[in-house]
Amino acid sequence: MDKGNKPNRLLWILGIAAVAAFLIILGLYIAYFKNLSVTNDSATWGTFGDYLGGTLNPIISFLALIGLLYTIHQQAQEMQATREELKQAAEQQRQQVKQQSRQSEIFNLQQFESSFFSLLEQHNEAVEKIEVEATNEEIYYAYNDKLGGIAGCKPSEELSNSHAIKSINQHYELKSYFNLLFQILKFISISLSHNSKNSELNNSEDSKITIKDFDSDNKISKKKLSQEYITPRERMYSGILRSFIPNHILKLLALNCLTIDEFSQDYELETLYNFQGLLNRYALLEQLQLSCTNLKKIDISSLINEDNAIHFLILTSHIDIASAFGNSNILAKSKEFFNYRFNYWLTVKTKSLHNKQYELKNIKRKIIRLEPMLCEEYEMLDISERKELLILPEGQNYFRQPDDNFNAWKQEYLEKLKNEKKYYEEKINEINAELKQIEENKKAWLESLQIEDNRAIYSIS
Numbered sequence: 470m471d472k473g474n475k476p477n478r479l480l481w482i483l484g485i486a487a488v489a490a491f492l493i494i495l496g497l498y499i500a501y502f503k504n505l506s507v508t509n510d511s512a513t514w515g516t517f518g519d520y521l522g523g524t525l526n527p528i529i530s531f532l533a534l535i536g537l538l539y540t541i542h543q544q545a546q547e548m549q550a551t552r553e554e555l556k557q558a559a560e561q562q563r564q565q566v567k568q569q570s571r572q573s574e575i576f577n578l579q580q581f582e583s584s585f586f587s588l589l590e591q592h593n594e595a596v597e598k599i600e601v602e603a604t605n606e607e608i609y610y611a612y613n614d615k616l617g618g619i620a621g622c623k624p625s626e627e628l629s630n631s632h633a634i635k636s637i638n639q640h641y642e643l644k645s646y647f648n649l650l651f652q653i654l655k656f657i658s659i660s661l662s663h664n665s666k667n668s669e670l671n672n673s674e675d676s677k678i679t680i681k682d683f684d685s686d687n688k689i690s691k692k693k694l695s696q697e698y699i700t701p702r703e704r705m706y707s708g709i710l711r712s713f714i715p716n717h718i719l720k721l722l723a724l725n726c727l728t729i730d731e732f733s734q735d736y737e738l739e740t741l742y743n744f745q746g747l748l749n750r751y752a753l754l755e756q757l758q759l760s761c762t763n764l765k766k767i768d769i770s771s772l773i774n775e776d777n778a779i780h781f782l783i784l785t786s787h788i789d790i791a792s793a794f795g796n797s798n799i800l801a802k803s804k805e806f807f808n809y810r811f812n813y814w815l816t817v818k819t820k821s822l823h824n825k826q827y828e829l830k831n832i833k834r835k836i837i838r839l840e841p842m843l844c845e846e847y848e849m850l851d852i853s854e855r856k857e858l859l860i861l862p863e864g865q866n867y868f869r870q871p872d873d874n875f876n877a878w879k880q881e882y883l884e885k886l887k888n889e890k891k892y893y894e895e896k897i898n899e900i901n902a903e904l905k906q907i908e909e910n911k912k913a914w915l916e917s918l919q920i921e922d923n924r925a926i927y928s929i930s
Contacts (some may be wrong), residue, residue, distance in 0.1 A: 711755075
């Protein structure tokens with residue numbers, strides 16, 4: 470008999486057990502009480518009924534209990550079997566969904582790659598057509614001459630980053646290329662971004678980039694696009710794209726995404742916040758190479774650098790595009806180079822001040838020594854002492870030797886020294902004023918650009 474017949478078998482067993490119990494109890498009644506006759510005495514029947522009820526009821530109840538427990542056990546087994554079947558069915562369904570999801574992911578990736586490499590081909594064709602020499606020269610001449618005298622001026626429209634942005638906007642092919650680049654980056658972010666599973670990194674609900682995130686172009690949307698959490702595939706494909714952008718284009722890309730400064734409001738220019746966000750997201754300027762000067766020993770030639778303008782211009786927006794440089798030290802170099810311009814002139818002027826103060830001290834010392842000097846005292850000086858007394862400031866040869874009229878010669882020489890003294894005092898005042906102005910200009914620029922002060926001490930070659 471199979472499992473499906475077990476309940477029926479149990480019923481038969483319990484039924485037979487009940488009948489057997491009835492027969493045994495009836496047999497015992499007859500055996501002990503020897504009474505088989507039928508009577509009309511209700512008391513006798515009552516006694517017989519009490520006997521049967523008192524003996525059979527517990528047995529039948531016990532058998533019924535066994536049957537109930539067995540039934541419950543069977544139902545539990547059946548429910549467990551049902552649960553196992555449902556679990557297996559659910560697991561199969563999950564596997565099917567997972568498989569379908571995987572197939573869908575592969576299909577979507579294939580579609581993405583097809584579109585991406587098609588866009589990449591268009592990108593490379595656009596790069597080959599771009600000629601930026603004229604634009605670079607325009608930017609170079611717009612800023613480099615002015616940067617040479619930046620220590621003598623405060624932030625103004627003359628050094629506004631709008632001049633660079635306008636130069637790029639006027640280059641049709643270059644501007645079209647940047648629009649294409651933006652669309653490719655946008656395509657990567659929308660197609661490959663996912664919600665972060667690490668709540669410490671980001672809000673999982675805000676990690677996924679969607680088309681709606683590009684509906685507005687402001688600091689809020691930029692912040693969303695700039696988030697640090699990006700998927701490995703985003704990193705890989707953006708890295709492929711970045712490898713095809715030549716360095717001379719990267720320079721102009723950094724300038725294309727500058728934040729419009731306070732002196733550019735009248736030019737109706739717009740800050741490309743979303744573009745900034747994508748540059749930050751994919752560290753697109755990490756491979757940017759700029760000419761940098763070794764600042765350990767400086768001279769005037771160090772102020773001339775083909776990338777001076779770019780070093781300066783990226784500082785006007787360094788807070789908004791800092792992440793775009795990734796692990797590169799370009800920003801640190803640019804800040805150092807900018808501080809260097811002011812510190813160079815401060816060092817030069819300070820050295821000149823010290824030289825003038827030294828010469829003034831010597832002049833005063835010679836006046837004090839010469840005023841009470843007599844001819845006999847002068848004649849007692851040895852050759853080296855006379856040379857030291859007669860040498861003019863800053864090594865301007867020597868004053869002539871005294872003639873027969875010593876007093877007239879002395880008066881003439883004292884007049885010469887007093888004129889030199891007045892000249893050096895005036896120059897010292899001028900240099901002090903220049904130092905003060907340079908410090909004020911530097912402070913204004915540091916506040917405008919929001920960069921830290923650098924009090925590095927340089928040696929003047």
